[in-house]
Structures are given as structure tokens and as C-alpha cells.
Amino acid sequence: MSKVAVLTDSNSGITQEQGKKLGIRVIPMPFNIDGEEYLEDINLSQEKFYEMLTNDAKVSTSQPAIGFVTTVWDELLTTYDEVVYIPMSSGLSNSCQSALIAARTEYEGKVWVVNNQRISVTQRQSVLDALELVKRGLSAKEICELLTEVKMQSDIYIMVDTLKYLKQGGRITPTAAALGGMLKLKPILLIKGEKLDKFKMRNRLVEDAKKIMIQAQKDNINGYLKDIDGRVDNVHIAVAYTGTDTTEALDLVKMLEKEFPGQEIVCNPLSLSVSCHIGPGALAVAISKAIPEK
Numbered sequence: 560m561s562k563v564a565v566l567t568d569s570n571s572g573i574t575q576e577q578g579k580k581l582g583i584r585v586i587p588m589p590f591n592i593d594g595e596e597y598l599e600d601i602n603l604s605q606e607k608f609y610e611m612l613t614n615d616a617k618v619s620t621s622q623p624a625i626g627f628v629t630t631v632w633d634e635l636l637t638t639y640d641e642v643v644y645i646p647m648s649s650g651l652s653n654s655c656q657s658a659l660i661a662a663r664t665e666y667e668g669k670v671w672v673v674n675n676q677r678i679s680v681t682q683r684q685s686v687l688d689a690l691e692l693v694k695r696g697l698s699a700k701e702i703c704e705l706l707t708e709v710k711m712q713s714d715i716y717i718m719v720d721t722l723k724y725l726k727q728g729g730r731i732t733p734t735a736a737a738l739g740g741m742l743k744l745k746p747i748l749l750i751k752g753e754k755l756d757k758f759k760m761r762n763r764l765v766e767d768a769k770k771i772m773i774q775a776q777k778d779n780i781n782g783y784l785k786d787i788d789g790r791v792d793n794v795h796i797a798v799a800y801t802g803t804d805t806t807e808a809l810d811l812v813k814m815l816e817k818e819f820p821g822q823e824i825v826c827n828p829l830s831l832s833v834s835c836h837i838g839p840g841a842l843a844v845a846i847s848k849a850i851p852e853k
Contacts, residue, residue, distance in 0.1 A: 561639075562641070563639060563698065564635040564641070565582075565643050566631065567585055568646050570678055570832045571585070571645070571647075571830065572799070572828060574600050575601070585600075586623050586628060586631060586646075587623070588621070588622070588831070588832060589623060590831065591618070591621055599830075599832075605828055608834070609802055612835065612839065613839060619835075620832050620835060622653055622654035625661055629666075632644070632666060641698065642666075642669065642699060643671050643673060643702050644671070644672045645675070645686055645689060645706070646673075670699075671700055671702070673703050673707060677713060678750065678832070679829050679830040679832075679843075681714075681715055684797070706850075712848035713845065714775075714779060715844075716772040716843060716844050717748045717837060718772065719840075719841050720838065745767070747771060772842075772843075772844040775844075776815075776844055792821075794847065794848055795846070795848075796822055797827065797844070798824060798826040798844060798845075799826070799843040799845060801837060807842055808826055811844065
């Protein structure tokens, strides 16, 4: 049986410390802030990022150099037989495509790149799923194929606290941002696959947004995530947030625990690659279908 390593990037929201505890490597994502390059969770903490963001720093995301990524592959292959690499969605960065090309041309049969269109908390769940599949004895190829097969069985609903950052990113017009600001709207966005789309744009209260996101998960569980045999308990549900205040996020956890008794609801920050496009104060609920037991 091959010895398989699991590798991801910090878009998963997995910190360097958490990666060590899980037994995986985490490639830090580069950010350009006011002309200087920072590496997530190396010299760019959540607190530092939001301090600069709210002070109107010019923030842009980048991708790790493929040479750095392959160096990590080489290091892992001195100890492991194969590597499963789970980067952020190919629809949101060229990093995944660069890795796919490198794996096919230089590491065929050794490195398997999972292009499953996930980011942040759902990408994190893919990493946890991969670790479980390693324990079951699956090969890197089998793990990659299974994670790709279930790639669209997840959603992230995100309530945005301010329209400022969506306007800056060109996702809404200045007029729409101004109108939404006057009306104090708390729009909800949906990340499914490689797209960040509008879901509900008219709600004005945080509590209403929480209820809408919870209902969306109920609909998913009893809809496209429901098994043919009628099972509705085979999902992972997570809460995520941007900024440093966890009050609303922890309240949302309690609401979900009440709606889904017995379901473990984990709570983690959204990755900075998502946060820079939506700003602080956002709340999210993510759902992913659990991998089959056999």
C-alpha cells in the first residue's frame, strides 16, 4: 500500500499550526498589500489583514509560484510515495491549472491534483475527507477521483455586511452599492463550484439573513444532497465569518445546532482570499455531502 501525503493551500483556511496537527502541508497564499508581498499565516495574520483592509489598503491576491509548489512536492516525495494536492478552485485562480500541468508533465503517477472547484470551508472539508480516505487505504489516484466526483455536492452561503468591497471588485455597480448602502441591505451570496453569485439581495437584518441561510441548507439537505435511500444526515455543516468579532458567528452556530440536533457545527474564519472581496462582518454557512462510508 502506497504512503500518501495530503497537501493544500491556505485558501482552505487551514493554518500552518493546524496543518501540523493534521499531518499535512499548507502552502501559504501570497497577497500584495500596498505594493508589498505578504504570505498568509506567515507574515500576514487575520488581525493584521483586517486592520490594513479597513484602513483602505490596496489589497490583491496572487498565486504561489509553481516552482515553490513543486519544491514542496519534491520534499514530500522523499518521505511519501504519492501526493494528493488540493488547491483552491481552478475557476478562482490559475494556481490549480498550473499545478495540473506540472503534475501531468513532470510528476505523472506521483502527484494528483484535485480540481474540485472548492474554496475556504468546503475546501477544508475536502482536505479532511482526503485524510479519511488515506486512512481507508485508498491510493492518491482513487482519492483524487472520488473528491472530483463529489465536487459539486457543496455550497457556501455568505451574508455580506457591506457592499463596499463588492463595488471595489466590480461585482456590483457604484449605483447599486450606494442604493444598497442607503437601504442597509445585507445581501447573501452563493459560492457553488467556481462561481460567486447573488442569492438573496433584499434582506436588511442579520437575523433575517441567518434564517434564510439556514432554510437554504434545509432545502439542500432535503433536495439535491438527499440520498436515494432517504438519508438526510450524511452532510457536514460549517459556519464561517470574516473579521475578528465572532459574536454573530457563534450565535449562528447555536441556531444551526437547534435546527439540526446531533449535527456537529464547526466554526472557522473564511479564508483571506474570499475575505478581501467581501470585507469584514460577513457570515457564512457551508454544507458538503459526506463521502460514502464504503
